[in-house]
Amino acid sequence: MKGMESAATETAVVPTGTAPTGMASTGEGAYEQVRQLIAGGELPAGSWLREATLAERFGVSRTPIREALNRLAAEGLVEISKNKGAQVVSFTPDDVAGLYDVRAGFEPHAALLAVPRMTDDDVRELASLSTRMEDVVRAGRLDELGALNAAFHGVFVDRCGNRHFATALQSLMRPAVVAHTFRQYTPEALQRSMNHHAELVAAAEARDGEWAEAIMRTHILAARNAAGARRG
Amino acid sequence: MKGMESAATETAVVPTGTAPTGMASTGEGAYEQVRQLIAGGELPAGSWLREATLAERFGVSRTPIREALNRLAAEGLVEISKNKGAQVVSFTPDDVAGLYDVRAGFEPHAALLAVPRMTDDDVRELASLSTRMEDVVRAGRLDELGALNAAFHGVFVDRCGNRHFATALQSLMRPAVVAHTFRQYTPEALQRSMNHHAELVAAAEARDGEWAEAIMRTHILAARNAAGARRG
DNA sequence: CGTCAAGGGATTGCATACAACTTGGTTCGG
DNA sequence: CCGAACCAAGTTGTATGCAATCCCTTGACG
Numbered sequence: 428m429k430g431m432e433s434a435a436t437e438t439a440v441v442p443t444g445t446a447p448t449g450m451a452s453t454g455e456g457a458y459e460q461v462r463q464l465i466a467g468g469e470l471p472a473g474s475w476l477r478e479a480t481l482a483e484r485f486g487v488s489r490t491p492i493r494e495a496l497n498r499l500a501a502e503g504l505v506e507i508s509k510n511k512g513a514q515v516v517s518f519t520p521d522d523v524a525g526l527y528d529v530r531a532g533f534e535p536h537a538a539l540l541a542v543p544r545m546t547d548d549d550v551r552e553l554a555s556l557s558t559r560m561e562d563v564v565r566a567g568r569l570d571e572l573g574a575l576n577a578a579f580h581g582v583f584v585d586r587c588g589n590r591h592f593a594t595a596l597q598s599l600m601r602p603a604v605v606a607h608t609f610r611q612y613t614p615e616a617l618q619r620s621m622n623h624h625a626e627l628v629a630a631a632e633a634r635d636g637e638w639a640e641a642i643m644r645t646h647i648l649a650a651r652n653a654a655g656a657r658r659g
Numbered sequence: 660m661k662g663m664e665s666a667a668t669e670t671a672v673v674p675t676g677t678a679p680t681g682m683a684s685t686g687e688g689a690y691e692q693v694r695q696l697i698a699g700g701e702l703p704a705g706s707w708l709r710e711a712t713l714a715e716r717f718g719v720s721r722t723p724i725r726e727a728l729n730r731l732a733a734e735g736l737v738e739i740s741k742n743k744g745a746q747v748v749s750f751t752p753d754d755v756a757g758l759y760d761v762r763a764g765f766e767p768h769a770a771l772l773a774v775p776r777m778t779d780d781d782v783r784e785l786a787s788l789s790t791r792m793e794d795v796v797r798a799g800r801l802d803e804l805g806a807l808n809a810a811f812h813g814v815f816v817d818r819c820g821n822r823h824f825a826t827a828l829q830s831l832m833r834p835a836v837v838a839h840t841f842r843q844y845t846p847e848a849l850q851r852s853m854n855h856h857a858e859l860v861a862a863a864e865a866r867d868g869e870w871a872e873a874i875m876r877t878h879i880l881a882a883r884n885a886a887g888a889r890r891g
Numbered sequence: 892c893g894t895c896a897a898g899g900g901a902t903t904g905c906a907t908a909c910a911a912c913t914t915g916g917t918t919c920g921g
Numbered sequence: 922c923c924g925a926a927c928c929a930a931g932t933t934g935t936a937t938g939c940a941a942t943c944c945c946t947t948g949a950c951g
Contacts, residue, residue, distance in 0.1 A: 454934070478903070488936045493903090497726055501733035503826040510903055510942050516822075525821030533764065589757030590748075591834050594735045595765070599827040685905070710933070720906045725933090742912050742933055 453487050458495035460485055465504055465515055466573055466605045472517035476505060502601040518606045526603050527651035531644055534580070537596055539640040541586035542631050550631045553582055557624040564617060569609045577604045579624060583643070607654055616653035623649065685719050690727035692717055697736055697747055698805065698837045704749035708737060734833040750838045758835050759883035763876055765828055766812065771872040773818035774863050782863045785814055789856040796849060801841045809836045811856060815875070839886055848885035855881065 461481060464470045476496060478489045485492070496513045499505040505513045545553075556579045563571050577600065584596045609617065623646035630639035693713060696702045708728060710721045717724070728745045731737045739745045750758075788811045795803050809832065816828045841849065855878035862871035 479901095489903090490935055490937090494725075494729055494934095497729055498733060501730060501830075503823050511944090512902065521820075522822060526823050529768075529821070529824045529827070532768065533761075536764065589761065590754060591735055591758045591831060592761045594834075595761060595827050595831040598733075598830045599823065602823045602826075711931095721933090722905055722907090726904095743914090744932065 454491045454494065457481075457485055457487055457491040458498055461492075461495050461499060462504070462605075465499075467570065468608070470515050472515050474515045476513040476515065478512075502598055504602060504605055516602075518602070523606050523654065524651065526599070526606065527647060527654070529599060530603060531647045531651065533596060533599075534583070534647060535640040535644040537587040537592065538583045538627070538630075538643040539636040540588050540592075541583045542636040542639040543634055544586050544588055545582075545631055545634070549582060549586060550628070553579065553628045553631055556582070557621075557628050560624060561621050564621060572609045573604055573607065576607075576609075579627075583627075583639075607650070611655060612653050616649070619649055620646065620653065686723045686726065689713075689717055689719055689723040690730055693724075693727050693731060694736070694837075697731075699802075702747050704747050706747045708745040708747065710744075734830055736834055736837060748834075750834070755838050755886065756883065758831070758838060759879060759886070761831060762835060763879045763883070765831060766815065766879060767872040767876040769819040769824065769828055770815045770859070770862075770875040771868040772820050772824075773815045774868040774871040775866055776818050776820055777814075777863055777866070781814060781818060782860070785811065785863055786860045788814070789853075789860050792856060793853050796853060804841045805836055805839065808839075808841075811859075815859075815871075839882070843887060844885050848881070851881055852878065852885065 461476070470476070478492050478496070481492045482489045496505060496507065500507045500513065504516060506516050507513045556575055560572060560575045560579070563569070563575065580600060581597070584593050584600065587593055587596075609620075612620070623642055626642045627639055627646070630636075630642055693708070702708070710724050710728070713724045714721045728737060728739065732739045732745065736748060737745045738748050788807055792804060792807045792811070795801070795807065812832060813829070816825050816832065819825055819828070841852075844852070855874055858874045859871060859878070862868075862874055
């Protein structure tokens, strides 16, 4: 109801500087760092995530590392075997394709629900994120695109008006963000994706949920092809 | 891949005896205990979950309690405020209604995917669970119905063929199981629900995904009404 | 030569101690 | 009398130490 103490819905604004090392704080920071290690491809699928190693690398103790790994396991990004450790899950082509299928089914619905509820600030945030993504693409810094894209989609998910729907969708998007790399996009597909974002902003500005629903579906189906995912 | 050590996909077969106190082991046990405390209504919505209190109650240290709370938070059952603690989330009528709406969208799709993939063992398990639920209803032990029902639906979710879809669906079903009490069902609605289960078994036996999809959708929409949830 | 059992090393799981933060009450000042 | 700052109690966040478990190696025996 009251939406002020929701600590879980922050949209993770990346501070332009990626710098994985340096500003390591603790807890939440450890989670983010490990996640970026996975998303960045530094830890490929199947890699073992040793608590002591990560703890030393980030300059914290094993405790926050353990919490981060548990959280990642709950999100389906890593798999924990009792007394054996955690390893990065492998995404089969079928997994990725299925992920897009499900997102294509439900994220448009989230957009339909969210757009009529959006405040002017929400729309401004969408516009800002869209602009920043275009800048990032022009600069060729595709690494930053994933986080911005997740934040962009997160706005629609968070504003859909149902907390549990949002939770489910986010647990669906988290693996998608990891599996989804913009590096294999063709320039045309990348431009198309950016155009979709701009059009989603326009639909949000017009508060036209059905328009947003339609373009969101288009966006995800296009992404499924751009990412090279084929149906199983 | 190999499906033997997947600790997250177990279907949680309840051993008839509910007995929350007694067999407290650790870790996984702590999670189950806290979850049952919430599901059983002993910890109403808004209650604060003090780590020290729970630790002493279950005879373990705060460490496994913290892991349990984090897991429950990831599932949307509790809400953690930094440096303030965890409290049981409150399910507004709108939340519950939204939960059913979303499940009405997701679970039939899962059934459509899962049924053609099911083994004979899977179908037998469904039949067994359906029968046990009918027995439980006849005996009037509605408390056990929730876990059996979760296991029943879990079969469809687990067999849908996409791990991440299954993860997302489970994160959706967990709060649903808690919010969903069969106690307020009318006898007619309860019988209708049992009939749906039996028909789902029949559809699974026939390996007819579309039939299963249709009856699953019916089942959930009926449940939405039986639980008294109205659209917002 | 193959197989099984025992040992060593490494890693996780849990418990405990300490530090940082939040909160409620109290006291001082206006 | 009211408000703001401060202090103290309680709770969470983090670090560290120890015990249990698992895997792999090594050795002996069939």
